[in-house]
Amino acid sequence: MSVRQIILLRHAHAEPPAAGQSDESRPLTEGGVCEAHSAADWLKAHGAEPDIVLCSPSARTLETAKCAIEKLGHAPGIMVDKRIYEATPGDLIQVLEEQAEADCILLVGHNPGLETLVALLTDGTSDQGRGMPPGAIAWMHVDGDAPIEPGSASLRHFWWP
Template sequence: MRQLILLRHAHAEPPAPDQSDAERPLTEGGQREATAAAAWLAAHDVQPDVVLCSPARRTRETAISIVDVLGAADALRFEPRIYEATPATLIDLLDEHANADCVLLVGHNPGLETLVALLTDGTSDSGRGMPPGSIAWLHVDADSALEPGAANLRHFWWP
C-alpha cells in the first residue's frame, strides 16, 4: 500500500505592494496551523520517504514546520512544478516517486483539491475543498497506477 499525503500550505499573508504571489509568507495564524498539522502527522506516525514542496514561500514555511517535527529534513525536495500545477502535473510528479512507500506533497489549491477528487472519486469536478493547512491522506494499492478512482481517502484533517 502506497501512502500519498497531500498538504495544502497554511494561511498566507495577502500580497504586499510589489510582492510576488510566490513570496507571500505565512500569517501568525498560518504558522500555528502548520505547527498543528505537524503535530497531527507526528501523532499518526507519518514517516515520509520524500517530501515534495512547491518553492513558494508559504509552502516552504509550512513544509519546514512539518519536517522539523517529523525529523524528515533530509527527505525535503523543492519542486517548481508544484506551483500552479494541474492534477496531471502532480500525478506525473508523484509517478516519479512510485517506489516510495510514503510521499508527502506540500502544495496549493485548486490543484490539490482537484487531485484528491480525481484520485478518490474519479472525477475532477467534485472537489470538496481543502482549507489552508489541511491534509488529505490517500492510500493506493502498491501495484496500481495513479488514475481516476485509484485511491482511498484514509484521513482528511484541517486545523
C-alpha cells in the same frame, strides 16, 4: 500487496501580497504558522513517515513543509519542484509517479490543484472536490503496484486545523 501512501498538505494561511511582492514570495501569517504546527502535530500523532517531501517553491509552502519535517523527527529533506506551483491534477500525478519507489510521499502544495487531485484520485472525477482549507491534510492509499490514476486511491484521513 504493498500500499503507497500519498499525503497532501495544503500550505497554511499566507500574507496577502504587498505592493510589488510576487505571489511566490508571500510568507505565512502568524495564524498560518500556528496552522502549520498543528498540521505537523497531527501528522506526527498519526505516524506519518514520509520517504520524500515534495514541495512547491513558494515561501508559504516551504515554511509549511519545514514545520512538518521538524516535528516528524526525521528529515528526509525537501525536494522543491516548480511544477507543483499552480499545478493541475495531471501535473501533480506526474510529479507523484516520478517517485514510484517511495512508500510514503508528503506533497506540500496549493489549491485548486490539491483538492481537485483528491477528488480525481478517490472519486474518479474532478468536480467533486470537498475543498482543502489552508493547512488541510488529505492522506490517501494507493495499491503499491497500481498507477496513480483516477479512482485509484482511497482516502484514509482528511483533516484541517
